[in-house]
Each structure stands twice: as C-alpha cells, then as structure tokens.
Amino acid sequence: DGGITQSPKYLFRKEGQNVTLSCEQNLNHDAMYWYRQDPGQGLRLIYYSQIVNDFQKGDIAEGYSVSREKKESFPLTVTSAQKNPTAFYLCASSIRSSRGTDTQYFGPGTRLTVL
Amino acid sequence: QKEVEQDPGPLSVPEGAIVSLNCTYSNSAFQYFMWYRQYSRKGPELLMYTYSSGNKEDGRFTAQVDKSSKYISLFIRDSQPSDSATYLCAGKGAGGTSYGKLTFGQGTILTVHP
Numbered sequence: 001d002g003g004i005t006q007s008p009k010y011l012f013r014k015e016g017q018n019v020t021l022s023c024e025q026n027l028n029h030d031a032m033y034w035y036r037q038d039p040g041q042g043l044r045l046i047y048y049s050q051i052v053n054d055f056q057k058g059d060i061a062e063g064y065s066v067s068r069e070k071k072e073s074f075p076l077t078v079t080s081a082q083k084n085p086t087a088f089y090l091c092a093s094s095i096r097s098s099r100g101t102d103t104q105y106f107g108p109g110t111r112l113t114v115l
Numbered sequence: 116q117k118e119v120e121q122d123p124g125p126l127s128v129p130e131g132a133i134v135s136l137n138c139t140y141s142n143s144a145f146q147y148f149m150w151y152r153q154y155s156r157k158g159p160e161l162l163m164y165t166y167s168s169g170n171k172e173d174g175r176f177t178a179q180v181d182k183s184s185k186y187i188s189l190f191i192r193d194s195q196p197s198d199s200a201t202y203l204c205a206g207k208g209a210g211g212t213s214y215g216k217l218t219f220g221q222g223t224i225l226t227v228h229p
Contacts, residue, residue, distance in 0.1 A: 045216065
C-alpha cells in the first residue's frame with residue numbers, strides 16, 4: 001500500500017518545547033516538501049529536499065529545521081524559535097517525469113497545537 | 116501582492132449547478148498549473164494538472180489556463196454534495212531552481228447543498 005504517512009495526526013505541545021513531525025513515503029519519490037497551512041493563507045512552503053542529505057529553505061523557514069538522511073523520510077522539527085507554531089502541517093513528495101515535470105502528492109497532515 | 120490570488124469564498128451552490136473557481140497569478144515564469152481538492156482535516160489531492168495555456172477536461176471537471184491574462188479557472192459541471200471541499204490552485208515554473216516549488220492560492224471553500 002503505497003503513499004505518504006504523517007504522524008501523529010494531532011499533536012499538543014507546551015510553548016517553548018521543540019517538537020518533531022514525522023513524514024515517510026514509500027513511493028520512491030526523490031523530492032519531499034513541508035508546507036504549513038493557516039486559515040485564509042493557503043499553503044506556504046517551509047523546506048524542501050530534492051535528494052538525500054540536501055535541502056533548501058522555502059518561504060517561511062525561520063523557526064524550523066529538517067533532515068533528509070534517508071530517501072523515504074523527511075522529519076520536520078518545530079523549534080521554540082517559531083513565533084506562531086499552531087497550524088496544520090502538510091508533507092508532500094514528488095518524482096520528476098520524463099517530460100521534466102513533477103507532481104506533488106500530499107500526506108494526511110499533522111495538526112499541531114501549542115498551548 | 117501575492118503571486119497567486121484566489122477568492123476564498125465561501126461559495127455555496129445547489130446540487131447540479133455549474134461551479135466556476137478562479138485564480139490570478141503574477142509570476143510570468145509559471146508554466147504548470149494545478150488544482151487540488153482538500154476535504155476538511157485532510158491533505159490536498161491533485162485534481163487537475165495543465166501545462167501552459169489551454170483547456171483540459173476530466174469527467175465533470177475542466178481546467179482552463181489563459182497565460183495572456185494570467186488567469187486560471189476550474190469548472191465543475193453537475194456539482195454534487197461530495198464536491199464540497201476547499202479548492203486550491205497552484206502555479207509552478209518550468210524547472211531549474213524552481214523545480215518542485217509550487218505557489219498556492221489561498222483556497223476557495225465550496226459547499227454544494229442538496
């Protein structure tokens with residue numbers, strides 16, 4: 001059963017604590033992405049990785065960190081430096097087609113609430 | 116100004132209506148355009164994918180891109196209550212440093228009532 005899994009589905013943390021969100025894919029996709037979704041804001045790119053051991057900042061990387069030690073895994077850490085971490089976090093992956101295009105497929109998301 | 120602008124709605128229509136969802140974009144480098152559907156508390160799922168200008172049809176859904184006016188549309192014919200969701204448009208450049216980097220609109224909330 002192929003796809004993208006994110007865990008946990010709901011996460012509660014106290015202010016000032018770091019928290020790591022899991023994202024795993026068994027689609028053999030090269031690229032993986034993390035987005036944040038807030039009401040009325042659409043999806044905003046946090047970090048993305050095109051290959052193992054390499055990643056780039058997206059539009060809102062401050063207060064977040066990532067690692068890409070394995071092709072199938074791309075965990076996101078929300079640090080205490082993130083000013084407003086409560087949001088819905090979405091992981092995606094993609095593979096480049098022979099035409100040079102790529103399509104992103106999303107996981108089910110993790111809803112993080114910081115108390 | 117956001118690179119992709121989308122009217123957040125909400126939009127409410129009766130079952131069977133034709134729905135028109137629209138986005139405008141400002142980045143001339145965008146070559147690929149997508150529509151995603153997102154049900155409440157779920158991840159987005161790809162609905163339509165088009166390259167450059169033109170129309171693409173898939174069942175009850177038609178995606179339309181007009182690059183001259185930087186306008187993207189999604190039409191839903193014979194809308195059903197199961198179409199009730201948030202619809203997100205997105206644009207992407209042709210490659211290189213823009214590989215994989217999607218820029219999303221804010222999303223339009225659609226409700227189709229029986």
